[in-house]
Amino acid sequence: xxxxxxxxxxxxxxxxxxxxxxxxxxxxxxxxxxxxxxxxxxxxxxxxxxxxxxxxxxxxxxxxxxxxxxxxxxxxxxxxxxxxxxxxxxxxxxxxxxxxxxxxxxxxxxxxxxxxxxxxxxxxxxxxxxxxxxxxxxxxxxxxxxxxxxxxxxxxxxxxxxxxxxxxxxxxxxxxxxxxxxxxxxxxxxxxxxxxxxxxxxxxxxxxxxxxxxxxxxxxxxxxxxxxxxxxxxxxxxxxxxxxxxxxxxxxxxxxxxxxxxxxxxxxxxxxxxxxxxxxxxxxxxxxxxxxxxxxxxxxxxxxxxxxxxxxxxxxxxxxxxxxxxxxxx
Amino acid sequence: xxxxxxxxxxxxxxxxxxxxxxxxxxxxxxxxxxxxxxxxxxxxxxxxxxxxxxxxxxxxxxxxxxxxxxxxxxxxxxxxxxxxxxxxxxxxxxxxxxxxxxxxxxxxxxxxxxxxxxxxxxxxxxxxxxxxxxxxxxxxxxxxxxxxxxxxxxxxxxxxxxxxxxxxxxxxxxxxxxxxxxxxxxxxxxxxxxxxxxxxxxxxxxxxxxxxxxxxxxxxxxxxxxxxxxxxxxxxxxxxxxxxxxxxxxxxxxxxxxxxxxxxxxxxxxxxxxxxxxxxxxxxxxxxxxxxxxxxxxxxxxxxxxxxxxxxxxxxxxxxxxxxxxxxxxxxxxxxxxxxxxxxxxxxxxxxxxxxxxxxxxxxxxxxxxxxxxxxxxxxxxxxxxxxxxxxxxxxxxxxxxxxxxxxxxxxxxxxxxxxxxxxxxxxxxxxxxxxxxxxxxxxxxxxxxxxxxxxxxxxxxxxxxxxxxxxxxxxxxxxxxxxxxxxxxxxxxxxxxxxxx
Ligand SMILES: Nc1ncnc2c1ncn2[C@@H]1O[C@H](COP(=O)(O)OP(=O)(O)OP(=O)(O)O)[C@@H](O)[C@H]1O
Ligand SMILES: [Mg+2]
Numbered sequence: 061x062x063x064x065x066x067x068x069x070x071x072x073x074x075x076x077x078x079x080x081x082x083x084x085x086x087x088x089x090x091x092x093x094x095x096x097x098x099x100x101x102x103x104x105x106x107x108x109x110x111x112x113x114x115x116x117x118x119x120x121x122x123x124x125x126x127x128x129x130x131x132x133x134x135x136x137x138x139x140x141x142x143x144x145x146x147x148x149x150x151x152x153x154x155x156x157x158x159x160x161x162x163x164x165x166x167x168x169x170x171x172x173x174x175x176x177x178x179x180x181x182x183x184x185x186x187x188x189x190x191x192x193x194x195x196x197x198x199x200x201x202x203x204x205x206x207x208x209x210x211x212x213x214x215x216x217x218x219x220x221x222x223x224x225x226x227x228x229x230x231x232x233x234x235x236x237x238x239x240x241x242x243x244x245x246x247x248x249x250x251x252x253x254x255x256x257x258x259x260x261x262x263x264x265x266x267x268x269x270x271x272x273x274x275x276x277x278x279x280x281x282x283x284x285x286x287x288x289x290x291x292x293x294x295x296x297x298x299x300x301x302x303x304x305x306x307x308x309x310x311x312x313x314x315x316x317x318x319x320x321x322x323x324x325x326x327x328x329x330x331x332x333x334x335x336x337x338x339x340x341x342x343x344x345x346x347x348x349x350x351x352x353x354x355x356x357x358x359x360x361x362x363x364x365x366x367x368x369x370x371x372x373x374x375x376x377x378x379x380x381x382x383x384x385x386x387x388x389x390x
Numbered sequence: 391x392x393x394x395x396x397x398x399x400x401x402x403x404x405x406x407x408x409x410x411x412x413x414x415x416x417x418x419x420x421x422x423x424x425x426x427x428x429x430x431x432x433x434x435x436x437x438x439x440x441x442x443x444x445x446x447x448x449x450x451x452x453x454x455x456x457x458x459x460x461x462x463x464x465x466x467x468x469x470x471x472x473x474x475x476x477x478x479x480x481x482x483x484x485x486x487x488x489x490x491x492x493x494x495x496x497x498x499x500x501x502x503x504x505x506x507x508x509x510x511x512x513x514x515x516x517x518x519x520x521x522x523x524x525x526x527x528x529x530x531x532x533x534x535x536x537x538x539x540x541x542x543x544x545x546x547x548x549x550x551x552x553x554x555x556x557x558x559x560x561x562x563x564x565x566x567x568x569x570x571x572x573x574x575x576x577x578x579x580x581x582x583x584x585x586x587x588x589x590x591x592x593x594x595x596x597x598x599x600x601x602x603x604x605x606x607x608x609x610x611x612x613x614x615x616x617x618x619x620x621x622x623x624x625x626x627x628x629x630x631x632x633x634x635x636x637x638x639x640x641x642x643x644x645x646x647x648x649x650x651x652x653x654x655x656x657x658x659x660x661x662x663x664x665x666x667x668x669x670x671x672x673x674x675x676x677x678x679x680x681x682x683x684x685x686x687x688x689x690x691x692x693x694x695x696x697x698x699x700x701x702x703x704x705x706x707x708x709x710x711x712x713x714x715x716x717x718x719x720x721x722x723x724x725x726x727x728x729x730x731x732x733x734x735x736x737x738x739x740x741x742x743x744x745x746x747x748x749x750x751x752x753x754x755x756x757x758x759x760x761x762x763x764x765x766x767x768x769x770x771x772x773x774x775x776x777x778x779x780x781x782x783x784x785x786x787x788x789x790x791x792x793x794x795x796x797x798x799x800x801x802x803x804x805x806x807x808x809x810x811x812x813x814x815x816x817x818x819x820x821x822x823x824x825x826x827x828x829x830x831x832x833x834x835x836x837x838x839x840x841x842x843x844x845x846x847x848x849x850x851x852x853x854x855x856x857x858x859x860x861x862x863x864x865x866x867x868x869x870x871x872x873x874x875x876x877x878x879x880x881x882x883x884x885x886x887x888x889x890x891x892x
Contacts, residue, residue, distance in 0.1 A: 065531075243505040245497065248488070252496055255485035262447060262479055263547075264468035264497045322487035 065323045067372055068316030072331045072365075079338055087345045093221025095341060100227030103337040105130065105289040106307055107230040107330070110315075111237045112281030113308040114329045118241070119274045120254040120321030121177035125166065125184035126282040127304035129159050131297065132192040133286020138200035138296030148206045156283045162188070163279020167272035185305070192298035199297035202290060210291055226288045233281065237326045250274060254321025310358055311336055314365050335361065398423045398458060398586045399444075399475070399555050405452030406436075406443050406610075408789075410781040413439040415610045416453070421555060421586040426577060428597045428618070429590045430630055431607035432821040433793025434779035437590050438479075440607070441557050445470040445477050457554065468497075476552025478544045479559055486533035486540075491515035493532050494547050518546050523572045538565050538682055545573060549580060556580060557588040560792065562596060563819050566682030566847065574600055592793070592821050594623050606630055631823045647857060648672030649707075651841055652724075652810055654693070657702035663688040664866040665702050670810060670841045675832060677856030678845035679881050685865035686845035687729050690814045693843065694726040695719045720753050725808035727800050729815045729845075735799045738788035742780055743769045745787045746801045753806060772801035775831070777824060793820045800828070804835075811835065812843045817851060829854050849878040861885055 084091040100107075109126050116123045133155055140151045162184070170180050213225040241247035249270045252260040261267050290296055309319075315332030317324025339357050343349045399421040406414040414436050421427050429437050443450040446464035455462050457473055464470035467477065484493045491511045500510040515528035522542050532540055541561060548556055556577075562570045577587050577600060589601055597604060598618055606614045606629045614629045650671050658665030663685045670676060678686045692699050695713040704713050706722055713719055716726070728735050737745055746769050751760055769783050776797040780790055787798055796819050803811060816832075817825050832855045836842060846852050852859055859876050861869040861884040869884040 239505070243508075245499060245506070248492060248496060248499065248506070251488055251492070252485055255487035259483070259485055260496075262467050262477075263485070263493075264466075264471055266468070322485070 065316065065318075065325065068323075068365075068369065069325045069328045069331075071368060072314060072316045072328050072335070075361075076331045076335050076338065079335060083338065083342045083345070087342075090341065090345060093217040093219035095221075097217065097221035097223045097227065099334065099337045099341060100230065101222075101224045101292070102340075103333050104224075104226040104230040105285040105292060105301075106304060106311070106336075107333045108233050108281050108285035108288060109304060110308040110311040110329045110333055111233050111326060112278035112285075113305070113312050114237065114315070114317060114324065114326045115241070115250055115274050116177070116278045117309070117312050117317055117319060118254045118321055118324055119250045119271070120257065121170065121271075121274065122181060122309070123163075123166075123184075123275065123278045123282075124178065124181040124305050125162075125188055126278065126285070126308060127301045127306075128185045128188035128192065129162065129279060129282035130286040130289050130301040130304060131299070132188045132195075133159060133283050134290045134293070134296035134300055135192045135195045135200065135298050136296070137287065137290045138202050139195050141202055141204045142200060148204055152287050155287065156280055159283030159286070160276050160280035163282070164272050164276035166279070167275030168268075170275065171268050171271040189298070195298070196296070197298060199295050201295045203294075207291060207294060211294075226291055229284070229288060233284070234326060234330050241326055246270065246273065251322055254318075254323070256322075307336065310362055314358075314361050316365065316369075318369055319366070395422050396459065397421060397456075400456040401444055401453060402456075403453040404440065404443055404450055404455075406439055406448060407451050408781075413610050414443060414450075417607065417610070417612050418615075419444070419588075419605055419612075420615075421588065423554075423584045423586055424581045425602040426581055426587045426589055426600050428601040428604035429588055429607070430597065430604050430626060432630055432779075432823055433797070433819075434791040435607040435630075435821075436610040437607060438559055438791060439610075441477060441559060441588065441590070442479075445475055445557070447477075447479070471551050474552050474554035475557065476548035476550075476555070477557040477559070478541075478548045478561055483540055483544050484532055484547070486531070488532060489530060490519070490526065490528040490532055490535070490543055493543055494518065494528070494550065496547075498551065518550060519543070522546055522576060538569055541565060542569065542572070545576070549576065553585070555586050555588065557590075559590045560592070560819055561589075562591060562593065569682070570596065592819060592825070594626060594822065597626070598623065608632060627822050630821070647674035648839060651707050652693075653705045655703050655705075657692065657699050657704060659688070659692050659697055659699050659701070662697060662865065663692055666867045668693075668860070670843065672809075672841055673836055673839045674857040675836050675842045675844055675855050677852035677859040677876075678843065678862060679849065679852055679859050680862035680885060682847065684862040684885075685867075686847075686862055687814055688865060689862065690726060690728075690812045690843065690845055693719075694724060694812055696726070696728075720749065720806070723806075723809040724812065725749070725803040725806050725810070726812040727803045727814060727816060729818070735802075736787055736795055739786050741784045742773075742778070742787045742790065742798055743783040745798055746772060746783075746805060749802050750805045768805050769801075772804060776801055777827060793824065796820055797824065804831075808840070810841045810843070812845075814845045815847065816844065817846065817848065825851075849881050852876075852881065853878055 109130065112126065113123060136155055137151055140146055141148060166180050166184050169175055170177050210225055215223040217223060241250060249260070249265045252263065252265050253267065253270055257267060289301065311332035312329050313319055314335055315324065315328030315330070317328060336358055339354050343351055343353055397420045401419040404414050404417040417440055419440065429440065431437050439448065442448040444455060446466045446469055462473055464473060494515045495511050500507045500514065502510065512528050519526060519528065524539060524542055526535060526539065532543065545558065545561055561573060565573065581587055591597060601618055603615065603617050604626065605612060606626065608630060616626070648671055650669050652670040654666070654668045656665040656667065678689055680686050691697050693713065695715045695718060698714040704711055711722060737748070743765065747760060747765050754760065773780065773783065778794050778797045778801065780794065787795060790798065800816060817828055820828060829851060832842060832844065844855070853876055856876055859871040859881060860867050861871065861881060863885060871880055871884065
């Protein structure tokens with residue numbers, strides 16, 4: 061019998077492949093390493109954010125603060141590198157510590173004060189955006205030579221594609237996330253929490269630790285996404301990345317993860333990101349379409365995938381076999 | 391002998407208070423190695439609360455616990471599990487969104503090079519479940535298996551995790567005879583290895599079959615501890631209820647049923663239930679007998695339109711109708727009290743009052759709210775009639791004891807005053823006292839001219855109230871028993887022989 065979460069993943073993958081083939085048949089030049097490389101580079105920060113979001117959503121929560129955390133990270137780095145002589149790597153570490161602690165704090169509030177994640181992370185969103193404004197209201201350029209060094213790390217593929225470091229970081233994050241979610245006890249606990257927190261507690265899942273770690277991961281990855289974004293734009297701007305949290309949520313859902321938690325794959329999120337990136341690329345290639353079509357298509361896709369989830373969920377419970385068929389004796 | 395043995399677990403003076411209620415009042419519980427200890431009591435007596443207080447799922451307000459002579463103070467189920475006390479809770483079972491292996495091994499998965507070893511996990515899961523007589527694919531989602539299998543998986547997990555004490559809170563409520571046998575043999579096997587098992591149930595037959603001793607609770611107090619070899623079922627019931635209970639017997643006199651109100655021809659649904667004919671008359675109770683998975687529940691669901699039939703026709707009082715959804719069924723004055731109250735019926739966070747009037751309000755339409763005074767009147771009436779034990783009708787229904795939730799669900803459907811009422815396992819998880827009350831209630835409703843269809847796995851119960859008994863097997867109606875034919879023996883025979891037509 062089919063397993064519905066897997067099936068959702070396969071459908072997302074098939075959607076991507078089909079969409080890519082259709083685009084490529086219209087614009088054969090899309091079938092190049094350049095397009096693929098840009099797809100990865102342009103979506104690196106969103107991809108990283110979506111990894112964290114996958115953890116959070118799988119556990120039955122939501123994190124609305126990530127967009128603000130990215131903006132804060134950018135401004136934080138830009139200001140530090142402008143005003144102090146700190147090496148960027150040290151600043152990176154410092155930043156990751158701050159955003160991870162921030163995520164952990166939100167997780168603690170959610171767990172210990174039993175507040176809905178929606179409210180807590182909404183507050184976190186305003187807080188981080190506000191902090192970014194306090195640091196600087198203008199766009200602060202980053203001119204540190206180390207940034208040029210990082211930007212120069214490229215692998216030139218045959219066909220003109222330039223695979224940059226930040227795309228690599230994103231892919232690495234997905235691989236690590238996959239291992240964590242499927243091959244560690246913590247990962248299974250994330251799913252357990254999303255299935256039912258009450259049941260998970262009775263089954264011995266350390267709810268407090270797991271919840272806090274999940275939001276810490278979300279915060280940490282948003283910080284990493286902030287670093288990547290600052291490398292990508294060479295600047296920090298407190299008004300940047302507004303609404304990125306919603307794009308990340310969309311990618312997670314298109315990737316086949318149940319918004320109510322407990323079911324889904326981080327690999328699906330990866331394809332969700334690729335699908336969203338592909339739509340944008342298609343619109344660029346077309347040239348005549350307004351970029352708002354991206355939103356419209358993503359909206360349609362979201363709707364389709366939510367309907368699909370419903371249908372799949374219904375199909376699994378429907379096919380329940382009676383106990384007698386599985387008993388060895390009788 | 392036993393008294394000279396050192397107890398494996400000794401709980402003394404356990405107290406537990408809830409807002410507005412004393413759930414446990416200085417409760418003692420002593421377990422010896424190698425015994426099966428029954429924990430008995432009416433619905434709401436405090437059985438589930440006691441084990442939750444012992445295992446740290448609730449924080450107890452007083453008392454001491456000794457395990458193997460040493461004081462313990464588990465603050466969470468994890469802690470008590472690590473100490474050797476494994477539990478299968480009554481209401482919450484496992485995670486339906488995860489695979490069978492995940493459920494078995496959550497928190498103690500086999501590791502290889504610091505990562506989970508899925509292959510080993512699946513292999514061992516398969517092996518463990520074989521020991522329980524289940525040959526299933528553990529990589530599948532738990533939700534793809536029936537409730538009975540899920541229950542066995544829950545038991546398997548608790549057994550694997552605990553070493554000293556295993557607590558089973560109504561583990562057999564949704565199992566059929568064969569599966570109960572399976573669980574019993576596992577329990578016996580465990581006790582022969584020196585484990586102590588606490589067994590909570592409302593099936594007194596099972597208590598006497600399996601258990602050595604029993605502790606009886608009433609209103610949160612221990613009213614007695616007995617060796618079961620020394621007492622009779624009647625003694626235990628008297629202890630539980632505080633008064634004597636008449637044995638349920640077949641009502642000799644039965645008024646003759648009235649006109650046919652619901653008539654189904656060739657009604658069925660592919661893959662769920664073979665087409666059947668059924669005529670239902672006013673003032674009769676049609677019992678549905680059969681093993682678990684024989685199609686009892688499916689029959690109820692098809693009639694009520696929970697799954698719509700794909701063949702056959704139905705007539706209500708001579709007019710042809712389509713029973714395509716619960717909504718239409720409700721409009722035609724049908725009611726269904728489902729089997730699995732946790733997933734199909736109870737809205738946990740709503741108050742008891744809201745849960746009771748839910749269907750009535752739904753039929754009336756949400757734009758026309760019921761009057762407050764009328765609601766209170768209805769709720770009070772049924773709380774009293776069914777003896778639902780609660781602190782206040784305003785409390786969230788999930789805080790009620792399991793059996794009282796079941797009664798509240800029954801009240802919901804009675805409140806709609808249906809012409810036809812379908813009850814699927816109405817007495818599951820209900821104590822002996824309330825059991826008798828519900829049988830009386832069915833009798834009363836029948837006398838008032840209501841038509842009832844009652845599915846039950848308890849033969850005595852069917853014999854007590856049925857005008858006719860339809861026997862199901864392999865999702866097919868195999869026989870119909872009437873009048874004098876309705877005896878436990880005949881039902882059992884028809885179930886096992888199956889083929890012999892009437
Ligand atoms: N969290 C809670 N808050 C308030 N009251 C509660 C809570 N949990 C249980 N109760 C009450 O405590 C009493 C004992 O409930 P408990 O679940 O232990 O009964 P039980 O003996 O297991 O009954 P059953 O046989 O129906 O399962 C009930 O009256 C119940 O309403
Ligand atoms: Mg109970």
